[in-house]
Amino acid sequence: MSAEDFREEAADWLREHCPASLIGLREAVSGGGSRQPIKDPDRRRYFDAMVERGWTVPHWPVEYGGAGLEPETHQALRQAMAEVGAPQPLAGMGTTMIGPTLLEHGTAEQKERHLSKIATGEMRWCQGYSEPGAGSDLASLKTRAEDAGDHFVINGSKIWTSGANFADWIFCLVRTDFDAPKHEGISFVLFSMDQPGVTVRPIRLISGASPFCECFFDNAIASKEDLVGRLNRGWTIAKRLLQHERSSISGATPQTRSVPEVASRYLGVAAGRISDPSLRTEVTRHEMDARAFALTQKRAREENRDGSTQTFATSIFKLYRSELTKRRTELIVSMMGTRGVGWEGSPFGPEELEETRFWLGRKAGTIAGGSSEVQLNIIAKRVLGLPD
Numbered sequence: 419m420s421a422e423d424f425r426e427e428a429a430d431w432l433r434e435h436c437p438a439s440l441i442g443l444r445e446a447v448s449g450g451g452s453r454q455p456i457k458d459p460d461r462r463r464y465f466d467a468m469v470e471r472g473w474t475v476p477h478w479p480v481e482y483g484g485a486g487l488e489p490e491t492h493q494a495l496r497q498a499m500a501e502v503g504a505p506q507p508l509a510g511m512g513t514t515m516i517g518p519t520l521l522e523h524g525t526a527e528q529k530e531r532h533l534s535k536i537a538t539g540e541m542r543w544c545q546g547y548s549e550p551g552a553g554s555d556l557a558s559l560k561t562r563a564e565d566a567g568d569h570f571v572i573n574g575s576k577i578w579t580s581g582a583n584f585a586d587w588i589f590c591l592v593r594t595d596f597d598a599p600k601h602e603g604i605s606f607v608l609f610s611m612d613q614p615g616v617t618v619r620p621i622r623l624i625s626g627a628s629p630f631c632e633c634f635f636d637n638a639i640a641s642k643e644d645l646v647g648r649l650n651r652g653w654t655i656a657k658r659l660l661q662h663e664r665s666s667i668s669g670a671t672p673q674t675r676s677v678p679e680v681a682s683r684y685l686g687v688a689a690g691r692i693s694d695p696s697l698r699t700e701v702t703r704h705e706m707d708a709r710a711f712a713l714t715q716k717r718a719r720e721e722n723r724d725g726s727t728q729t730f731a732t733s734i735f736k737l738y739r740s741e742l743t744k745r746r747t748e749l750i751v752s753m754m755g756t757r758g759v760g761w762e763g764s765p766f767g768p769e770e771l772e773e774t775r776f777w778l779g780r781k782a783g784t785i786a787g788g789s790s791e792v793q794l795n796i797i798a799k800r801v802l803g804l805p806d
């Protein structure tokens with residue numbers, strides 16, 4: 419079947435299976451996992467139908483819960499979803515980070531045990547990388563894993579662990595050789611968050627939200643069957659996962675209203691022109707940059723046989739996407755004037771309040787997944803080949 423036929427068929431199927439209440443939903447229907455089950459019946463129905471078709475992870479092999487779509491048909495499915503307004507069924511670190519990493523580096527047994535549970539939304543994951551003394555300089559991490567026969571005993575702590583309070587499992591970087599150079603003594607392990615040795619403390623932000631947590635490991639257990647890659651060679655796996663993370667960040671659609679839509683609502687627009695000349699220039703520049711970025715991403719996808727952009731060059735996309743989105747939210751809020759600085763209640767509408775929080779939240783987007791400065795370092799060294 420041609421990609422075009424596939425797109426038409428997928429769009430028909432989505433029109434039939436996506437409930438009207440979910441059309442145009444900007445967020446994913448579910449983040450997966452046992453701790454936040456889907457309660458809304460419309461969401462449940464759509465989610466189950468998408469799982470059944472393998473469309474929570476369309477490009478994964480069928481045996482692991484995917485639909486085995488090739489890049490062309492996967493792209494056609496994305497187009498069909500956009501056309502219909504059908505939301506992403508499943509979000510999270512399972513589908514975007516640990517899943518793709520296990521597909522490449524996991525043993526047959528690890529893939530068998532973990533991947534389908536990600537695809538069906540049964541298992542939600544979090545990322546145990548950063549520590550109080552190891553952020554940009556991640557290889558300085560100190561969380562220890564000691565060999566105890568058929569398992570490791572883990573002690574230490576992680577910080578900024580997004581969604582740890584809802585996660586069932588964690589993929590975690592631990593130190594297994596204490597004498598080797600710092601990059602050569604790290605291992606990559608998976609373990610359950612539901613065990614006595616794990617304590618999760620949400621970090622409460624000024625907004626009242628707790629998007630990330632501190633995690634404390636006090637003799638937590640990781641089975642040796644859940645060591646990914648070789649002992650003390652976890653750094654290679656860690657870097658690969660970061661490429662998947664950065665690729666997913668750069669591919670995400672900004673969850674804000676469009677800039678022209680906000681301009682026409684809040685600014686004086688006469689005959690299609692924003693009256694304030696400096697804002698007009700800023701809006702035009704932003705729209706041109708956003709289009710150029712989308713086209714560059716499309717070209718990069720087409721140039722890569724597997725349809726991905728996960729190489730060191732991914733840092734270019736992560737850097738540009740997060741800076742562009744930050745700029746976009748700043749522009750939106752400045753166009754909204756005093757309507758853009760509401761915190762709660764009237765006279766602000768729900769969309770306005772959401773926009774203000776999104777603007778504040780996006781400031782963290784240039785830090786999460788590795789800061790902009792760190793991306794510039796990677797681009798300088800690994801893409802441009804400049805000396806240290």
Ligand SMILES: Cc1cc2nc3c(=O)[nH]c(=O)nc-3n(C[C@H](O)[C@H](O)[C@H](O)COP(=O)(O)OP(=O)(O)OC[C@H]3O[C@@H](n4cnc5c(N)ncnc54)[C@H](O)[C@@H]3O)c2cc1C
Pocket residue numbers: 544545546547548549552553554555577578579580581630782783785786787788789790791792795
């Ligand atoms: C929203 C959000 C979600 C996150 N989720 C997770 C998660 O789920 N799991 C997880 O493990 N971590 C997570 N993090 C942590 C994130 O990976 C770190 O915050 C990030 O890597 C930066 O580390 P740091 O905060 O320790 O800052 P630092 O490394 O202390 O950096 C401080 C400043 O110095 C700059 N800097 C540092 N080194 C250099 C250098 N060599 N050259 C130039 N400038 C440099 C940085 O760019 C930054 O501006 C999250 C962070 C955010 C904001």
